[in-house]
Amino acid sequence: MSVLNVRNITKVFPGTKALDDVSLSFESGKVNALIGKNGCGKSTLVKIINGAYIPDDGTFDIDGVAMKFENPSDAFDKGIATVYQEMSLIPGLSVAENILIGRYETNGAFVDWKRTYAKAQGLLDEMGIDLPLRELVVNLSVWQCQVVEIVKAMSCRPKVILLDEPTSALAQHQTQILFRLIRELKKKDVIIIYITHRLQELWEIADTSTVLRDGRLTGKVNMAEAQPRDVLKLMFGDVEVKDRPADLAVSDEVVLEVSGFTLSPKFEDISFSLRKGEVLGIAGMLGSGRTELLRAVFGADHADSGTIVLNGESVSNPSPRTMSQRGLAFTPEDRKTQGLVQMLSIGDNLCHASLGQVSPGGFVNTKLMRMFADRQVEALEIKTTSTDLPMTSLSGGNQQKVVVGKWLNAEPKVIFFDEPSRGIDVKAKQQIFQIIWDQSRRGISSVVVSSELEELLEVCHRIIIMRLGRFVGEVRPENVTIEQLYSMCMGGEEL
Amino acid sequence: MTPAAGNNFDISRFSKKYMMEIILFFITLTLVFSAPGFFSLGNILNVFRNVALAGVISFGMTMTIIGGEIDLSVGSAIALSAVLTASVTGALAKAGILPMNQAVIIGMIVAVLVGLCIGYIIGFIRTRFNIPTFIITLAMLNVIYGSSALISKGFPVTTLPDWYNWIGAGQLFGFFPVPALWLLIAFAVAFVIMNLTRFGREVYAVGGNPESARLSGINVTKVKIIIMVGVQVMAACSGIILSAQVMSGSSTFGRGYEMDVISAVIIGGTSLFGGIGKVWGTMIGIVFLGVINNGMTLFGVGDFEKYIVRGLLILFAVLLNTIQVQSLQKAKLSK
Numbered sequence: 001m002s003v004l005n006v007r008n009i010t011k012v013f014p015g016t017k018a019l020d021d022v023s024l025s026f027e028s029g030k031v032n033a034l035i036g037k038n039g040c041g042k043s044t045l046v047k048i049i050n051g052a053y054i055p056d057d058g059t060f061d062i063d064g065v066a067m068k069f070e071n072p073s074d075a076f077d078k079g080i081a082t083v084y085q086e087m088s089l090i091p092g093l094s095v096a097e098n099i100l101i102g103r104y105e106t107n108g109a110f111v112d113w114k115r116t117y118a119k120a121q122g123l124l125d126e127m128g129i130d131l132p133l134r135e136l137v138v139n140l141s142v143w144q145c146q147v148v149e150i151v152k153a154m155s156c157r158p159k160v161i162l163l164d165e166p167t168s169a170l171a172q173h174q175t176q177i178l179f180r181l182i183r184e185l186k187k188k189d190v191i192i193i194y195i196t197h198r199l200q201e202l203w204e205i206a207d208t209s210t211v212l213r214d215g216r217l218t219g220k221v222n223m224a225e226a227q228p229r230d231v232l233k234l235m236f237g238d239v240e241v242k243d244r245p246a247d248l249a250v251s252d253e254v255v256l257e258v259s260g261f262t263l264s265p266k267f268e269d270i271s272f273s274l275r276k277g278e279v280l281g282i283a284g285m286l287g288s289g290r291t292e293l294l295r296a297v298f299g300a301d302h303a304d305s306g307t308i309v310l311n312g313e314s315v316s317n318p319s320p321r322t323m324s325q326r327g328l329a330f331t332p333e334d335r336k337t338q339g340l341v342q343m344l345s346i347g348d349n350l351c352h353a354s355l356g357q358v359s360p361g362g363f364v365n366t367k368l369m370r371m372f373a374d375r376q377v378e379a380l381e382i383k384t385t386s387t388d389l390p391m392t393s394l395s396g397g398n399q400q401k402v403v404v405g406k407w408l409n410a411e412p413k414v415i416f417f418d419e420p421s422r423g424i425d426v427k428a429k430q431q432i433f434q435i436i437w438d439q440s441r442r443g444i445s446s447v448v449v450s451s452e453l454e455e456l457l458e459v460c461h462r463i464i465i466m467r468l469g470r471f472v473g474e475v476r477p478e479n480v481t482i483e484q485l486y487s488m489c490m491g492g493e494e495l
Numbered sequence: 496m497t498p499a500a501g502n503n504f505d506i507s508r509f510s511k512k513y514m515m516e517i518i519l520f521f522i523t524l525t526l527v528f529s530a531p532g533f534f535s536l537g538n539i540l541n542v543f544r545n546v547a548l549a550g551v552i553s554f555g556m557t558m559t560i561i562g563g564e565i566d567l568s569v570g571s572a573i574a575l576s577a578v579l580t581a582s583v584t585g586a587l588a589k590a591g592i593l594p595m596n597q598a599v600i601i602g603m604i605v606a607v608l609v610g611l612c613i614g615y616i617i618g619f620i621r622t623r624f625n626i627p628t629f630i631i632t633l634a635m636l637n638v639i640y641g642s643s644a645l646i647s648k649g650f651p652v653t654t655l656p657d658w659y660n661w662i663g664a665g666q667l668f669g670f671f672p673v674p675a676l677w678l679l680i681a682f683a684v685a686f687v688i689m690n691l692t693r694f695g696r697e698v699y700a701v702g703g704n705p706e707s708a709r710l711s712g713i714n715v716t717k718v719k720i721i722i723m724v725g726v727q728v729m730a731a732c733s734g735i736i737l738s739a740q741v742m743s744g745s746s747t748f749g750r751g752y753e754m755d756v757i758s759a760v761i762i763g764g765t766s767l768f769g770g771i772g773k774v775w776g777t778m779i780g781i782v783f784l785g786v787i788n789n790g791m792t793l794f795g796v797g798d799f800e801k802y803i804v805r806g807l808l809i810l811f812a813v814l815l816n817t818i819q820v821q822s823l824q825k826a827k828l829s830k
Contacts, residue, residue: 300710324712338710341703343770352700352711359693406711 002028002063004049004160004191009058011044016425018044020215021031021058026160028191031182033206033223034150035196037235038451041215042195046162050082051075062159062191079159083149083166091138095452097121099152123155125282127184143174147181160191177277179205197286199231199490204398209234232483242458244477248440251276252463254309255445256328256414258297261306266292267469270306274414274447275360277440281460281477282449285489289469291333299328301325311413324353329407331400333419333449339392339403347373347387349402354409376405380435397428404435415439417448421455433459467491514815515764515779523786530793538789540672546785547674548573548733549755554685554758555729557777559628561689562722563702563769564621568632569730569756571639572613573749576606576734578643578652581744585654595656603735609730611724613639618720628723636753644746651745655738663739674736678781681729686774698722703770758805759784762812784808 004026011019019041026032036042047053049060051069060067062079069075072082089098096117105115120133124486129147137145146166153161167175182205185192194206202209203223210220211234219234241394256274261267268291274280284290296303299318308315310326320330332338340349350373351358358369373387381402384394391399400420407415417436421429437460438444450456456463457477465473465488473488510517527534552569552733557565580602612712617635621628666671689695700708701718709715733752738744763780765772791801 298710320710321712321714330710332710337704340708341700341770342706343703344699348696348699351696352708352713355693355696355713359696362693363691364693364696410712 002159002191002261003404004060004062004193005059006045006049006060008125009045009048009055009060011048011055017215017336019055022212022215022217023058023218024210024217026193026210028159028189029186030193030207031186031192031205033194033196033202033209034212035202035209035231035235036212039214040212040235041256042212043164044215044390046082046164046193046214047196049075049160050080050162076156079157079186080162081153081156081158081160082162082164083146083153084164086281089137089145089148089152092136094134094136095140095148096133097132098148099123099155100338101152123151127151127154127181129181141174142169143171143177145177146170150181150185154185154188154190158190160193161185163192163194165195165197167196167201175201177449199228202231213237225320228487229483232486236454236482236486244461245437248277248279248437248461250278251443255311257307257309259307260300261293261296261303261308262406263292263296263301263303264291265469267296267466270466270471272464272471274445276445277443278441278461278462279436279446279448280465281456281463282447282466283453283456283463283485283489284449284466286451287468288289288466288489290466291418293466294330294447294449295332296419297323298328298416300330307319324410324412327411327413329353329410329412329415331403331407331415331417331420332423335399335403339406340399345388345390346377346384346402349391350376350387350405353406354411357409372409376402379408380405381431390399395424395428397424397431399426401435404432408439413444415444415446417446419450420448421450421452429455454487457482457485465489515762515776515783515812517780519783519786522790526786526790526793530790533790533793538562538671538718538793540670540675542782542785542789543675545671545788546759547678547738548780549752549784550678550758551681551733551736552726552729552752553756553759553777553781554681554774555726557685557763557765557772557774558689558698559687559722559726560757560760560765560767561702561772562698562718563705564719564722565613565757565767566617566628566629566632566723566726567753568613568617568636568639568728568778569726569733570749570752571636571643572610572727572730573734573737573752574744574746575613575639575643575646576610576731577738577744577748578647578746579606579609579744580735580738581655582646584656585652587689588654595654596658599656599659606696606735607728610727610734614724614727615720617727618723621723622716622719631816640746647746649746651743653743655742659739660742661739663736663741675730676742677736682774682778685777689774694718694721696778699770701769702767755784758812760808761809761816764816766816779814781816 006022006024009019009022022045029130034042034045044053048055051072051074067078068080090101093101099120100116105112105119117133124131129151131144137148140148143270166178182192183484196202206223208220208222209231211218211231211233215316218237221230221234254273255274255276257326259271261270272280272295280376283295292301295301297308297318299320299322308318310328313328336342341352347369351369354372358365358372370387376382377384377387382398382401382405384398391402420432436448441444448456448459460477461486463477464471465475469490475485503713530705532538556566556569580599583605584595584599585601587593587601588595593601617628617631620626620631661673662672667673667676689698697708697713697718700711700713701715734748737748750774759780760777761767761780762774762783763776763778787804788801791804
């Protein structure tokens with residue numbers, strides 16, 4: 001048996017302390033789950049263990065042998081294997097080639113394919129897995145790729161294997177196959193660290209759960225003894241949900257009515273209505289279909305069925321162009337790749353959704369453009385010395401404000417916010433909330449999607465809950481605790 | 496802003512921003528003092544006339560590349576346009592429908608319309624089936640050369656009226672070459688479109704990040720089709736100028752022109768990844784190529800050597816551009 005000991009690890013990023021004096025240990029022969037809500041520091045810890053980050057303070061060792069890595073490949077050589085969510089396989093090569101890449105059996109300068117395939121088959125047999133070795137990886141399904149990744153990692157006989165949300169892209173029955181493989185791993189002398197956000201899996205696969213919150217260790221439980229509420233308590237602590245300003249009125253006038261929206265297999269039969277000035281939250285875990293729903297209503301993706309009535313007009317065949325013209329705005333979850341054109345200036349980006357207004361007759365009026373840009377810089381307090389600077393000169397929070405400002409320039413009636421607080425600091429978060437409330441006061445409605453449930457409780461008038469693509473309930477923030485909301489998002493009666 | 500920064504002229508920033516202009520200036524200066532016959536009005540206008548054919552297209556190509564696409568078939572489009580103009584003129588005149596003097600106008604219109612259609616087809620395939628324009632236009636290059644050879648039956652077509660020669664070889668006020676005029680017009684049109692119109696802003700947005708542009712309500716498909724049409728139309732115009740210059744249309748025209756065109760755009764600082772670039776930069780790139788070529792001719796450098804120099808020039812320009820970008824990034828990191 002071997003043990004990975006983490007001692008007093010601290011890691012600071014500009015603006016945040018990602019890990020604060022964390023000490024813990026993981027044993028081999030067990031599935032050690034590492035959990036916590038977004039931004040709790042679990043990814044940072046994983047990246048320190050696998051050499052992607054160097055800790056500012058603290059050490060870690062395996063069985064008393066100190067580990068210090070220059071980079072991930074150094075860590076890999078010393079027995080730390082990581083299986084990432086995003087696949088690192090080469091699609092054009094076969095399963096066997098992917099497993100043994102760089103370690104083929106050779107005869108002089110030539111690859112000995114017979115022995116290479118035999119070796120790969122041996123590895124599969126050892127783990128009790130059946131996979132077509134000669135098949136190209138591009139033809140495999142997601143769970144098969146995940147299995148290949150694990151076999152590849154295990155073929156190097158690692159001391160530690162880090163599984164980063166291996167089930168996040170899998171369906172239920174595929175998850176079971178993966179679990180069987182993971183249980184097989186327990187028989188080997190390897191330290192398994194399992195990162196997940198699906199709490200209901202813990203009782204099925206994990207032996208212990210280590211919980212982080214805000215960069216600190218909050219506890220470690222034995223799954224055989226732990227109750228769901230113990231785990232939730234460790235994850236959230238005593239959450240203080242701040243109050244919404246009292247003056248946010250909602251009128252009775254319905255501005256957006258979505259009914260029977262379906263995009264298989266992402267979400268099915270979702271209906272909601274939104275009143276003037278209302279802030280509606282959509283709660284749900286990753287994979288619940290919330291982002292996909294927003295995208296489909298905005299017309300970024302094509303829904304299978306469903307109707308939209310926006311401002312009293314029925315809309316057929318929505319597209320981002322027509323929906324934005326009708327007064328709908330959408331700030332996507334990934335501002336870098338979907339919300340902004342990074343290489344262009346702040347001013348350009350602020351005008352991208354309102355090019356029609358700043359260019360009467362097709363010719364850009366630079367004065368008007370400057371005015372449009374300046375008024376958002378002022379209204380949203382975007383910190384910059386000039387709107388001619390490139391987007392990259394701004395911090396995350398200010399970039400997010402540019403995305404919002406871009407849409408405010410188009411004078412929308414309804415704004416969709418997809419993860420508006422992702423990757424921005426606490427102060428900027430509050431400013432974004434203020435912006436959402438300010439719009440509400442002006443009679444502009446918002447739909448907010450966030451994985452941070454306490455944020456939804458703070459910001460929204462009303463919250464609808466989605467789970468695995470289905471509508472499961474609707475709550476008012478004042479009538480629900482964060483644990484209750486979390487349980488509804490996770491599903492499972494025991495939670 | 497501190498007073499020091501306000502008063503002092505920041506030489507390093509200036510030189511970084513206008514690197515190509517400065518290099519062009521010094522090369523020109525060197526040639527003025529060393530190359531026999533370089534510094535005369537006649538020779539300078541000659542430079543412009545020589546680059547006019549590639550230049551006209553390069554302004555269309557600038558839009559295409561900023562929009563994140565490319566067109567490798569422009570050389571063949573020159574041939575097709577030249578052949579079409581001459582053939583249509585000849586056919587109309589032979590059939591007695593119109594005298595050749597007027598028939599050539601129909602010929603030019605047909606050539607431009609065909610260019611427009613080809614551009615539309617390329618843009619349509621690009622947006623409908625999501626095939627890279629690099630591949631589509633590589634295929635089209637062969638299709639277009641084949642078509643122009645087929646139409647001309649492999650021989651130069653010379654059915655063109657005398658006045659037509661003015662377009663390619665005439666002189667304004669007795670000294671200013673007409674092709675240079677087309678070059679300036681193409682520059683002006685591209686400059687206005689890219690800098691002053693809504694469409695120009697959309698091209699930058701689409702080239703910089705098509706997904707963000709789409710989610711901002713910009714019609715990405717339309718923008719991509721228009722830029723592919725634009726460069727083909729410019730190529731057709733260039734074909735007309737060339738056929739007017741030599742008074743014939745042949746399927747051998749335009750071979751390798753796409754390389755001159757793309758070189759000029761890249762030397763001008765436009766990023767092959769899209770989203771970044773300036774029409775003015777392309778003007779510099781075009782003049783740069785012209786001056787270097789002219790200088791080499793005056794010094795009696797052979798054709799073979801010219802190729803080598805031009806190739807190295809492209810490498811050098813891209814290298815310069817990359818170093819500039821990297822130094823900017825470094826400056827940001829250290830901030």
